[in-house]
Amino acid sequence: MELPEILHFAQTVMLTLITARGEKIGLHHFSPIRPLGCGDTGSVHLVELRGxxxxxxxxxxxxxxxxxxxKVHRACIEREIISLLDHPFLPTLYTSFQTDTHVCLITDFCPGGELFALLDRQPMKILKEDSARYFWFNIFVIIDIVKQSLPSNRRRSRSQPPPLFVAEPITQSNSFVGTEEYIAPEIITGARHTSAIDWWTLGILLYEMLYGRTPFRGKNRQKTFSNILHKDLTFPSSIPASLAARQLINALLQRDPGSRLGSTTGTNDIKQHPFFRGINWPLIRNMSPPPLDVPLQFIGIDPTAKDKKWEDDGVLTSSIDLDIF
Structure with missing residues (x-):
């Protein structure tokens, strides 16, 4: 058994011991260590299982x-998707519970932090091509795993999995899921969309990792959307990137979803692209990341920090009951 599997087993056992005593796992079983990040509906904390x-x-x-x-429906779907997944590239959902004010998901702690924080620390905020390839194909594999695990996909062909945007109900609104610079053209126009929107997003991601910015960023949302729909894709000559990398990005950023790489036979088209020549896909979980110019800064516990309580940060403030579970 490898070290990650041992840690996973230990964390599962510790929580199982609580439920075996007849206790219902809740916020009081965890001590807050430090905040890890925040999003549009809440925050992520590093916590310790007490004792x-x-x-x-x-x-x-x-x-x-x-x-x-x-966002209630989205939260329900997110929890369902995470609970279905079991893969070393993905954080495990160990348990979930509600407080008066929050819905809480307990998952693996990933001490390496966020990819964009790592990217921000690199010279010129870009990755060397080997590193970009490594992180990109790990994310690509994760997306493929999630797609094939979605309940709605059981009735679909493996070559045509549903888009990850399935986690957001389709409504006539001006709101969007995700960062606007990553949104596919068909989302902006309100056209019927498929899993091809995910390949567009990955094309934007690879571009940003190699060039330090997204290709269609504008001075405001309206200009960004206009660029996504109409601006030509260009590659800065000041930053070297291989022909294979540029060809892959171009193939993923086709405005016509039907012409986009991966839209016909799915992930196999992408895996066979020359950018991934030499990659042994069945063995990628055993690959080591290439060295970075600025290495990972692992997140840990500050031994000098004072003990915190949930109430100290005002995390729990109001009382609302939601039918999430």
Whole structure:
């Protein structure tokens, strides 16, 4: 058994011991260590299971915010998707519970932090091509795993999995899921969309990792959307990138979804692209990342920090009951 599997087993056992005593796992079983990040509906915290030393990440989604922004359905689907997944590239959902104010998901703690934080620390905020390829194909594999695990995909062909945007109900609104610079043209125009939107997003991601910015960024949302729909794709000559990398980006950023790489026979088209020549896909979980100009800065516990309580940060403030579970 490898070290990650041992840690996963230990964390599972510790939580199982609590439920075996007849207790219902809740916020009081965890001590807050430090905040890890925040999003549009809540925050993520590094937490410790009291008395064990075991560390987890806790995503706390604020109920009032989810109600105000119509995100309740999305939260339900997110929890369902995570609970279905079991892969070393993905964080495990160990348990979930509600407080008066929050819905909390307890998952693996990933001490390496966020990819964009790592990218921001690199010279010129770009990755060398080997590193960009490594992180990109790991994300690509994760997306493929998630797609094939979605309940709605059981009735679909493997070559035509549903888009990850399935986690957001389709409504006539001006709101969008995700960062606007990554949104595919068919989302902007309101056209019927398929899993091809995910390949567009990955094309934008690869471009940003190699060039330090997204290709269609404008001075405001309206200009960004206009660029996505009409601006020519260009590659800065000041930053070297291989022909294969530029060809892959161009193939993923076709405005016509039917012409986009991956839209016909799915992931196999992408895996066979020359950019991935030499990659042994069945063995990628055993690959080591290439060296970075600025290495990972692992997140840990500050031994000098004072003990915190949930109430100290005002995390729990109001009382709302949601039918999430």
């Amino acid at each position: 064990t030393g075991e560390l987890y990440a806790m995503k706390a989604m604020e109920k009032s915010v989810m109600l105000n922004r119509n």
